[in-house]
Amino acid sequence: MSERIQIVEVAPRDGLQADPADLSTAQKVELIERLVAAGHTRIEATSFVSPKAVPKMADGDAVMAGVPRSAEVSYSALALNQRGVERAIEAGVDEVCGVVVATEAFSQANQRATVAESVQRWRDISDAARASGVKTAVTVSAVCGCPYEGRVDAESVFDIVGELAETQPDELALADTIGAGVPTRVAELFAGARERAPGIALRGHFHNTRNTALANIAAAIDTGVRVFDSSVGGVGGCPFAPKATGNVATEDVVYLVHEMGYDTGLDLDALIETSTWLETQLGHGVPSLVAKAGGFPTPK
Numbered sequence: 001m002s003e004r005i006q007i008v009e010v011a012p013r014d015g016l017q018a019d020p021a022d023l024s025t026a027q028k029v030e031l032i033e034r035l036v037a038a039g040h041t042r043i044e045a046t047s048f049v050s051p052k053a054v055p056k057m058a059d060g061d062a063v064m065a066g067v068p069r070s071a072e073v074s075y076s077a078l079a080l081n082q083r084g085v086e087r088a089i090e091a092g093v094d095e096v097c098g099v100v101v102a103t104e105a106f107s108q109a110n111q112r113a114t115v116a117e118s119v120q121r122w123r124d125i126s127d128a129a130r131a132s133g134v135k136t137a138v139t140v141s142a143v144c145g146c147p148y149e150g151r152v153d154a155e156s157v158f159d160i161v162g163e164l165a166e167t168q169p170d171e172l173a174l175a176d177t178i179g180a181g182v183p184t185r186v187a188e189l190f191a192g193a194r195e196r197a198p199g200i201a202l203r204g205h206f207h208n209t210r211n212t213a214l215a216n217i218a219a220a221i222d223t224g225v226r227v228f229d230s231s232v233g234g235v236g237g238c239p240f241a242p243k244a245t246g247n248v249a250t251e252d253v254v255y256l257v258h259e260m261g262y263d264t265g266l267d268l269d270a271l272i273e274t275s276t277w278l279e280t281q282l283g284h285g286v287p288s289l290v291a292k293a294g295g296f297p298t299p300k
């Protein structure tokens with residue numbers, strides 16, 4: 001049996017939150033249904049943040065009410081304050097995700113809080129989620145570069161990781177939110193994070209802004225990371241990070257790791273079909289290359 005790499009599908013949240021298209025709740029639910037049919041068992045379905053800050057996620061409660069529920073599929077949602085975690089629990093999410101940005105300027109732009117304040121907010125969110133039996137995952141974002149401050153000191157990332165590890169999240173992610181990272185940097189960050197968060201599962205979150213995401217995933221795999229976020233089609237961005245572009249495309253990651261000998265439980269053809277369908281819903285093309293080229297060629 002091949003070793004498993006788990007993909008967390010983030011198109012419904014990170015993918016759609018900054019896309020110019022306005023999908024209806026029904027379209028978002030259909031996207032999630034298609035993702036489940038393609039084999040996804042972990043889906044970031046929406047976020048419970050201020051609808052003024054992120055209008056595209058204003059229907060999070062309705063999306064969660066519409067998604068197909070089964071014991072096999074776990075739905076997560078982003079929450080950045082008490083109100084958010086309460087809404088997430090009420091909506092029946094299986095996992096609450098928080099974010100602490102690695103730099104002060106981006107932290108202010110994203111969640112109007114200092115880094116220290118957002119660590120404290122995460123502690124409160126984590127306590128509330130735990131009290132309701134909901135899983136917790138926290139992401140340190142902008143770990144490879146910040147749109148406002150430029151280069152990010154790895155030690156400051158490790159200090160944040162150490163503080164977040166005290167809350168014993170079910171998973172801790174490092175995110176290259178603006179796609180500035182390269183494999184050497186990624187390997188350094190995951191090695192350091194593992195030291196500062198011993199025993200806590202790590203997840204990688206990469207954007208392909210500068211075409212380095214797959215290389216970064218391969219580097220993270222080398223350091224032992226086995227869980228990655230990706231977005232079908234490669235849609236995505238961040239409303240608070242100028243020029244941030246798509247998440248790495250799920251079908252591109254799946255092609256990579258399948259050919260490397262890992263198993264994901266995902267059906268590549270069904271993902272490509274979903275990617276093509278998503279283009280028709282969004283009214284524009286998606287950046288995925290595997291969606292265009294197809295899977296490994298079969299001899300004629």
Ligand code: COA
Nearest residue numbers: 047048049050051052053054080081083084099110111112
């Ligand atoms: N759900 C719904 N509404 C919320 C909310 C939530 N979780 N949190 C805040 N709001 C509303 C408040 O009701 C208030 O509305 P009002 O102006 O009509 O009274 C408004 O948002 C501001 O609330 P406040 O508590 O002052 O929050 P803030 O202005 O300090 O913002 C965040 C903090 C985190 C809620 C906000 O910056 C945010 O939602 N950012 C989104 C970040 C994001 O999703 N980034 C992308 C992914 S990392």
Ligand code: ZN
Nearest residue numbers: 014175177205
């Ligand atoms: Zn992201």
